[in-house]
Amino acid sequence: MSQTVQRALSIVEFIAERPRSLGEVAGHLGVHRSTALRLLHTLREGGFARIVGGRYTVGLRLVALAHQALDQLDLHPVAHPHLVRLADRHGHTVHLAQLVGDEIVYVDKVDGRGALRLSSRVGRPVNPQTSGVGKAILAYLDEASRERFLARISYQAYTATSITSPEALRAELARTAARGWAEDDGEYEEVVACVAAPVRDARGRVVAAVSVTAPRVLAPLERLRGCLPDLTDTCAAISRDLGWTGGDQP
Amino acid sequence: MSQTVQRALSIVEFIAERPRSLGEVAGHLGVHRSTALRLLHTLREGGFARIVGGRYTVGLRLVALAHQALDQLDLHPVAHPHLVRLADRHGHTVHLAQLVGDEIVYVDKVDGRGALRLSSRVGRPVNPQTSGVGKAILAYLDEASRERFLARISYQAYTATSITSPEALRAELARTAARGWAEDDGEYEEVVACVAAPVRDARGRVVAAVSVTAPRVLAPLERLRGCLPDLTDTCAAISRDLGWTGGDQP
DNA sequence: CTCCGTTGTTGCACATGTTGCAACCGCCAG
């Protein structure tokens, strides 16, 4: 493991929070100012950091690489037009989460029309047990993979409706599989609800999910359930674009 | 300058192109496989790389940091809803480019409805002399800044309509300033045209520009000019959201 | 205007972290 590279990556994380001075970076890393300066120079030269008003912030080359990486996921460019239309028809925020390796992450987000913004962020992991997209993916994993996920979950009680045990989550996933869609009824943030449905790849495996999400004051769960026919049609269309040929709903 | 960090960043650039094996990474850097392996392990641990099917590709943590960085730009979250609506009304791709330090970069892009995709990419620099957004920003820079930009441009003739001299560019920028908008008539890619207008910050300085862009087969320049009232209104709205209070068009 | 403290920067000696090597393991094709 490379200590120098770890330091550099740690700097990038630190300056992404908000612009930072050289001294703050040196303090954060616990190194001499001259060490921090050299690391920052190298990050700047590579486009991963830049200086604005005497403070260091993230460089635009990193942003370009991130977009390049998203385009490589295959799913994002295929799904994005569908998500935009779905968000447009319902006026609510739409998320796409994908199973990437052994975690589920948000890979796209299309904002709804309202002024309220949801805190989810592309690139970040999903809470698999509280989020609609997490449950919509977990419900269709093979048992061994699913149990590995369940074993890693902390079952924290974020709100009164959070799922707090593996048994309760298994029951919820069984319900999800039976009806073909998942929901989040304020289980992570009390004021947010969503419905979600799975997306299949060419071989019929569930690799992603899409959700329609809104603050409950604007759209309680019952109202979001009204989006389900359109949502599951959208997921079927994305699945077909990925080469899935199954006739029934994904 | 840190050689080890340079190597790590070079690895991230290399694997962002497409997934790469350990041997390819070692060959690209000119180092031993064990050296490349240690660097990749550190990048993986920091979330900047991951393994898929025995090959290394970009990690999702980098994607999350990029979105965080874009949110820090102040402009992107403010402008994005306006861009989405503008793209929706016209059905064409909309770009937002921002003056960041001493370069102009694409910071947002909302795809149009057609199947054709434009090659522009968020995070990447703009060609200031061929692109509408580049010209819309350059036209309003103070003379010293503008001349610095003009001095750095290579004036390559990408197409028959490219601007190929500083004099021609100065004339074009004067026209842009006089009429309040810029255009790209296939100057970088012959098949693409656009119109663009400037965005001002709270102090009235032009800090960004928005363009409506389309393949010429779908929307020749004359047709895109029809979008100009809506485009300049949108830029005025974004400018007001940034605190600009000038009464006339930006 | 002067002085002091803070921040950013640089040259250099040296400590240490990085590096390549050799060997190993697993896999696959012949």
Place this chain on the structure above:
DNA sequence: CTGGCGGTTGCAACATGTGCAACAACGGAG
């Protein structure tokens, strides 16, 4: 079964990264 290839690891050598001391610039207080 064998050989080649790719991924991995322990270790000694050495090349690089590091902290230190000193310097310059800047801003604020007196």
